[in-house]
Amino acid sequence: MIKKKILVTLKNGFHIRPATKFVKKAKKFCSNINIKLKDKEVDAKSLLQIQTLGISKNDLIYIKADGKDELKAVNELTKIINLLE
Numbered sequence: 001m002i003k004k005k006i007l008v009t010l011k012n013g014f015h016i017r018p019a020t021k022f023v024k025k026a027k028k029f030c031s032n033i034n035i036k037l038k039d040k041e042v043d044a045k046s047l048l049q050i051q052t053l054g055i056s057k058n059d060l061i062y063i064k065a066d067g068k069d070e071l072k073a074v075n076e077l078t079k080i081i082n083l084l085e
Helices: 016-026 047-053 070-083
Strands: 002-007 034-038 040-043 060-066
Touching: 002 016, 016 047, 016 070, 034 047, 034 070, 040 047, 060 070
Parallel strands: none
Antiparallel strands: 002 060, 034 040, 034 060
């Protein structure tokens, strides 16, 4: 299992548009991928579940992946979060 901490710098937080792009990318990996904010953890391949977290600017989240492509998944999803607007 790979786990990485990320500071969300999106001006409007992780609203529907960036979250949709993130989920689309996450679904390309075969690993199980989760996002954790504070004490709540959800499936990163579910837009609805991600939206329940209410991720805002300057929130500290964790991306966790477990599976064959876990390292690639965490690295690419970290990159996409930093590029989304």
